[in-house]
Amino acid sequence: MSKEKPSLPKGTRDFNPEVVGKRNYIFNTIKQTFQKFGFQPLETPAMENLSVLTGKYGEEGDQLMFKILNNGLHEKKEPEKEKLQENWNKILQQPFSTSAITERALRYDLTVPFARFVVMNRNEITFPFKRYQIQPVWRADRPQKGRYREFYQCDADVVGTKSLLCEAEIVLMLDEVLTSLGIEDFTIKINHRKVLGVLYEFLFLQGAKGTDIDLFVAIDKIDKIGLDGVRKELIDKGYTSEMVNKLFEILSLNGSFEKINELEDKVKVALGEIRDDVEGNSKNQNNTITKIMRTPVGFVELRELREYLNNLGFKNFNRLALDITLARGLSYYTGCIFEVKVNNVKMGSISGGGRYDNLTGMFGLPNVSGVGISFGVDRIYDVMEELNLFPESAQTSTQVLITNFDASAEVYALPILQQLRAANIATELYPDQVKLAKQMTYADQKKIPYVLLIGSEEIASGLLKLKNMRTGEQESLRIEEILKKLAV
Amino acid sequence: MSKEKPSLPKGTRDFNPEVVGKRNYIFNTIKQTFQKFGFQPLETPAMENLSVLTGKYGEEGDQLMFKILNNGLHEKKEPEKEKLQENWNKILQQPFSTSAITERALRYDLTVPFARFVVMNRNEITFPFKRYQIQPVWRADRPQKGRYREFYQCDADVVGTKSLLCEAEIVLMLDEVLTSLGIEDFTIKINHRKVLGVLYEFLFLQGAKGTDIDLFVAIDKIDKIGLDGVRKELIDKGYTSEMVNKLFEILSLNGSFEKINELEDKVKVALGEIRDDVEGNSKNQNNTITKIMRTPVGFVELRELREYLNNLGFKNFNRLALDITLARGLSYYTGCIFEVKVNNVKMGSISGGGRYDNLTGMFGLPNVSGVGISFGVDRIYDVMEELNLFPESAQTSTQVLITNFDASAEVYALPILQQLRAANIATELYPDQVKLAKQMTYADQKKIPYVLLIGSEEIASGLLKLKNMRTGEQESLRIEEILKKLAV
Known part of the structure; x- marks a missing residue:
């Protein structure tokens, strides 16, 4: 390769x-x-027969069309160079005709x-x-x-x-x-x-x-x-x-x-x-x-x-x-x-x-x-x-990133991940247990508006930390409250 | 042409x-x-450089790629046959190389x-x-x-x-x-x-x-x-x-x-x-x-x-x-x-x-x-x-067709047309004053669920005839009632 x-x-x-x-x-x-x-x-279709396109856009258009090499020339089961060379020679023995080379264009x-x-x-x-x-x-x-x-x-x-x-x-x-x-x-x-x-x-x-x-x-x-x-x-x-x-x-x-x-x-x-x-x-x-x-x-x-x-x-x-x-x-x-x-x-x-x-x-x-x-x-x-006219909604996709602290936090997070998705909230769980800073950077660069932080404390209390990435605000909420807050 | x-x-x-x-x-x-x-x-993009694609899909893939004729060969400002013929000859004098003919593929x-x-x-x-x-x-x-x-x-x-x-x-x-x-x-x-x-x-x-x-x-x-x-x-x-x-x-x-x-x-x-x-x-x-x-x-x-x-x-x-x-x-x-x-x-x-x-x-x-x-x-x-799984909603587009009886009905219909559209109801007014049967066929074939019939009687009373094309049912309604009924 x-x-x-x-x-x-x-x-x-x-x-x-x-x-x-x-x-x-x-x-x-x-x-x-x-x-x-x-x-x-x-x-x-992207391709049209040249007979359909030619002559419809003036001389300039005919020249600026992207033409596609005929299949015969690149579809052969045995495309050794000699065979291909022979094909070209055959084409050139005839009075020159582009249709021998191309019959379709984009x-x-x-x-x-x-x-x-x-x-x-x-x-x-x-x-x-x-x-x-x-x-x-x-x-x-x-x-x-x-x-x-x-x-x-x-x-x-x-x-x-x-x-x-x-x-x-x-x-x-x-x-x-x-x-x-x-x-x-x-x-x-x-x-x-x-x-x-x-x-x-x-x-x-x-x-x-x-x-x-x-x-x-x-x-x-x-x-x-x-x-x-x-x-x-x-x-x-x-x-x-x-x-x-x-x-x-x-x-x-x-x-x-x-x-x-x-x-x-x-x-x-x-x-x-x-x-x-x-x-x-x-x-x-x-x-x-x-x-x-x-x-x-x-x-x-x-x-x-x-x-x-x-x-x-x-x-x-x-x-x-x-x-x-x-x-x-x-x-x-x-x-x-x-x-x-x-x-x-x-x-x-x-x-x-x-x-x-x-x-x-x-x-x-x-x-x-x-x-x-x-x-x-x-x-x-x-x-x-x-003119700065694109609304923010045109740019966000994922709504919530759930952080991945360790193996037990991950197991705890998995059903929550699915609960949020079931409520039509686009959610991701960070797939690897890496440094929190790296996970936050991920949310930041992907413009994810909310990060849900789940550690041992949150698991014990059932109160999960929801961080608003725009304001920096952080709230401790039960999953039902989070679903209500983010409902779409 | x-x-x-x-x-x-x-x-x-x-x-x-x-x-x-x-x-x-x-x-x-x-x-x-x-x-x-x-x-x-x-x-x-639809096109990629051949160097990116070649060798990635096995021999068969290389053969089945749609290759694009190089621009040099069809972009010339003066593409007389002789010029083109000359180009081909030049290509063939060199050891055969497809890159002289094509460098991009779909x-x-x-x-x-x-x-x-x-x-x-x-x-x-x-x-x-x-x-x-x-x-x-x-x-x-x-x-x-x-x-x-x-x-x-x-x-x-x-x-x-x-x-x-x-x-x-x-x-x-x-x-x-x-x-x-x-x-x-x-x-x-x-x-x-x-x-x-x-x-x-x-x-x-x-x-x-x-x-x-x-x-x-x-x-x-x-x-x-x-x-x-x-x-x-x-x-x-x-x-x-x-x-x-x-x-x-x-x-x-x-x-x-x-x-x-x-x-x-x-x-x-x-x-x-x-x-x-x-x-x-x-x-x-x-x-x-x-x-x-x-x-x-x-x-x-x-x-x-x-x-x-x-x-x-x-x-x-x-x-x-x-x-x-x-x-x-x-x-x-x-x-x-x-x-x-x-x-x-x-x-x-x-x-x-x-x-x-x-x-x-x-x-x-x-x-x-x-x-x-x-x-x-x-x-x-x-x-x-x-398995007959497509819902009807995947197939309808226009919700209402307003018929076009005559010039005065058309003038009466124009603001109604815009009222319906302003309420986000996809609506058309039939653009020509032709036989009603032809207009109904149009609604039928385009699977438009409602036809709004406006003639001199309707103009006089302000009660417009709304026909449900599926059931055949017909109701006489004021425009406000129609808007309410069809609200999306």
Whole structure:
């Protein structure tokens, strides 16, 4: 057996009990809210066939997937080097094909596996289908602070309904989850892909050559690469400098979510000015532009979302912002889009999502509209650490440690140990008869709140010493009193 | 985007909400017991470096590991075929080395990652360290009924103490977990590697050439390949036919766990007979044999384990069996070993474990004794399905569905929806105004126990119709009465 110093793969982490406790506190809070809103848990395998994943996340995604070596190559009963070498040679004699080497990869997100599940089980599923999924995903990204190669996603999606009630419920869930976690100062940014679509139509009608997705992907990067970076990217994609100027003028408009109409008017005025500014528009072009301006679907739906929130009794409109620079990087969004930012904390968005009209279309099942949201647990964890929001209950496990003085004290302690456990009090008896100081250190480091000291005196009197490890207080109590005091 | 029919990798599964609910019921029961006994959760990454995993599971394990293609080979910014082809050529010009292709694999069990964690964190950990871990593992085994390539293990281990209290607590936990799940008729088989070791010593002193591990691994297969298969395997490994006969004679002895002494005496008598039977033993050999028979460590520890169980007030000795054919396949066990079988159900063991003296030795940290147990959740699931043991509570999520008649009923329903949720009652409003039959089917298939019907009549009177979906009963109630009735 090798005795080299063991290490972890780059970009991966162990979670020790304290961290697992805190992470579970976040997971459980999210789960409770999802369930209260009628979402049910789904789990899919870590591996997916490459044919399912390839081409769904753009070129970058295909490159960053962790691919699994085919079994044929490592499953042979006689894997001598020559045999393996021969296999590789055989592969290389053929025109190069990665499928000879790998046919599976680790899942890259939870959305594509969800779409795959829906398509494969379309006949058994009752639509609308509300599922949540909390599982790790893997990306071979360059690791850096806050970016890992294995991380959890927490997704909730409804598919099979176009009702904007779902969007409203997403806002309610975002608000409830964060508030339950103790995060109070945050902003839910909202936009609609068709608001951005109107902008694109405008640019397109005036001769833009880039696609709408090019436009959305570029706008999405404003926070990362700044306006100048976005300008460069758009010009590279075939937009003119003049168009970018007009676009930026409109993107500088912003407003509260309650005052959608005001913003809509502002956007219309700005679009109108652009229309009038540009020479050489044909009459047809002008008519189309006027029509787009008259019924901008994006704004209509945003107003309906506001109406739902009002009727649901939602009060925290101050936490919502209509942000027309919000684009979201993923190509499949078609309706409302969301992103959540905690204010006054240096941290990217902690949640995001939106509506998609055709997610399952990639697997041959068209016209299944859905909307979903995803929580970034690693970032929420860091925010909660920074703001000191984890309650003590997220960190303790064992409630009582019984010390182990000597053989007779141990025999006396054994039934007491079981009595406490029978009352659902998590209890340990220190398993070895070592120095008391060592046993107390154990309780201390494991954050055990109570230590029960049993020596010959206690055995004689039946009065056991219960020490509160936080206050240092010590009481002499009968076992019945201890059970009563610690009852859960 | 490809539109081929999507599929799952062989040997993997999706878990739909109903199955996840039932699985979580098992996981939560196990977790609660682990925590009550002072175990804390640990999580390790899905990937481990191959240097950590290789050589830890025997030749078969090395072959059945799912290996991950190196990033260098699929992370290139310009992954044109030529470039990739060039990479492969480069690899093949060198003496063949798999590390050029793969340096990581998916974890194969939870024990080796646990040992790796302990060694890497030896200075931060407070020993004895009691951890539990519930995570999936991956094996490229040939899939068949009940055998998957991705499956969960539920492990609890204590390291850093030799106290047999830990073994006793493992028996208590096994008993508590299965009883809590409603499984009542099961047998916890117990043996000790050093009882088997005595048998080996006997055979060795009489000239056996196979190793002790050969012997244990062969005995472990009695259930799978039968006595004849084991005989063949042992003879292949260098044992004589005569030795195998003697061995089988002793292995046919069995007894209740309470009557360890009786069995010990029987084994001693049998060994004595063998000793006397064999001609040509030297005086030295006979002395050694006599010494082994006088203080058989295995039996001493089994008696101590029984003593602990007695003192802990354990009552279910009828569920324990001393089974000297129990060997467990893994090479690292050195002390007590356990295996649990549900009686009257066709199913292999649902749990197993034992003590190991030197698990972390593989990573250069010797002399850390530990003992652990592992639950097989897939098998427990199948047993519970067969015995119909899942409670209804493991399968329902949403409590109330509010029907959606028309626009005005929807507006009326929205604040009620939020009132129910505020009272922690998981509630949904059907998002679309479709036929009532379709909405009822939705409630039915999602096993929602109550449907709240709101039409114009109900809006006018304020008396809402609450339908119990199990009994079919319907009541007209004010919202306050409904809240009271459904309070959780």
